[in-house]
Structures are given as structure tokens and as C-alpha cells.
Amino acid sequence: MAERDPFRVGLVQMRAGKDVRDNLLEAEALIRDAARKGAHYIQTPENTLLMEVDAPHLLEKIVPEAETEGVAHFAHLAKTLRVWLHIGSIAVKIDENKAANRAFLFTPNGDIVLRYDKIHMFDVDLPSGESYRESATFIPGTQAYVAQLPWGLLGVATCYDIRFPEQFKALAMAGAKFLTAPSAFTKVTGEKHWHTLLRARAIENGCFVFAAAQGGRHANGRTTFGHSLIISPWGEIIAEGDTDPGVIVADIDPEEVDRVRARIPALDHARDFEVSVVQMPKGATLKAVG
């Protein structure tokens, strides 16, 4: 297959629980289903093997990358199915107290071509009362990547990274035609922000966006939004998941990126500028009300 040839994307939506082995088998079944549906590039969500982000629960269940059963397993699976396999993330142990939220991209030969440690940490307090402190357990990455696929460059990011347009802009400026954000978005933020954020990243960069999601109520008590999305460079939703685990596929024409960017070459129009703060002139007081 050559650059510019159409290809088929498959996104695996999951509802990962607390048992790594169960999640691995579920992921494998869904990846096989995506391959059966003809996908050449298959993506799984953030936290594919474990939905447990709080230390110490997380730290006691994870191991260093070299001992992570899933990594070898997925390498073998990619090779067996002859697909590009992007595992949205696996928590790997860095030391006694810290982990990395690491994505993997496997070639159809089963080789790892990139590891990406999520850069932006989800440290937030939501209106629902949910609080997250990802940085308490995870060490953020400092390096972003685009990887050469047969159909063009793939830009890699994870979940909360989607709120940082500068990261996606940098990936697009590095040549990415396809941007990714495998996720475990919360239900509350997903309902308000998910579609808008992903469509904006597609539109402003003239890129396809592929985002596999976790969805539904998990064994750890959390509820994620689901709605895995495949979005065109024009910002249209090509395929969308619901809340339940499953697979969505779509055929992607890489030349659509060129067509959209020919119409609106926003990437070429970027300019440097400065921002000045204009102070209020003295005496610019409002009229008293009433």
C-alpha cells in the first residue's frame, strides 16, 4: 500500500476493569474484530489494560515495561493480524512511587516504532465532585511524536492532551495528516467538551482525528463518556461509537487532507505576533446604575 492509497481505520471502544488479564483478553477480542472488519490501523483507548488511576491501587498492579505481559502480547497480535496497532496507553512502572502513561505503536511485523508518555497531566476538580491528580502517580512525558505510516504521518497524543491545541498544531506542522487522542474522558466533561475539542483539532489543522474511548461505568466506580470518534479534516464525524464496548471502522482517503488544506491553507498562514495589555485610562468610570 502506498501513500495516498485509502486505508481502513478501526477504533476499539472498551470499558476496562480492574483486572489486567481480563482487560487484555477483551482488548484482543475487539482488536481481532476490527481486523476482521478490514482495519489496517487499529487503535485502543487510554488505559487499555487497567482502569485504576489512584495510587496505591495502580502501583501495586503494574510492572516495568519489560515485564508488562500486554506489550509482548500486543506485538504478537499485530504481527499475527498484520496490522498497525496503536495501544492508547498502558500504565508502566517507573519506580516504587511513579508510573508512565505510555502509548505504543506496533508495526504489522510486531515491532514497536514508538512509545509516547502522555505529556499533560489530568489534575482537575470537576463540578460533579470528582477530583483527579494524575501527576501524583504519573511522570509526564516531554517528547511528542509523529510516526510514518504507509498512508502518511500519524501524530500521537493521549486524552487530556486534546485540550492543548499547541501540541496538535506542532504535530501537524511536523507533517501529521492523522491526529490521535485515545482517551478515558470523564462522562461529565465528555458530554460538554468531547466532540467540540476533537472537531476543533481536526478543523484547525486540516487533519483526520482518530480517538478510541473508554465508555460506561467501570469496576473502579468511574463513569467514562465513550463516543469513540473518527473525524474528517473538514470537521465532520465519519463514525462514532456509543457507550458500550465495540468497534467502529471507516475508510480514510489521505488525499482529503490535501483537498481541505488547498481550500483553507491555515497551516501556511500562521504568523508570529505579540500581545499587548491595554490599561484602563484613568477616569474611565462607569455610570452608576439606577
Ligand SMILES: O=C(O)CNC(=O)[C@H](CS)NC(=O)CCC(=O)C(=O)O
Ligand atoms: O478516570 C480514570 O479512571 C482514567 N482516566 C485517566 O487515566 C486519564 C487521566 S486521570 N483521564 C483523562 O485524562 C481524562 C481527561 C478528561 O476527561 C478531560 O480532559 O475532560
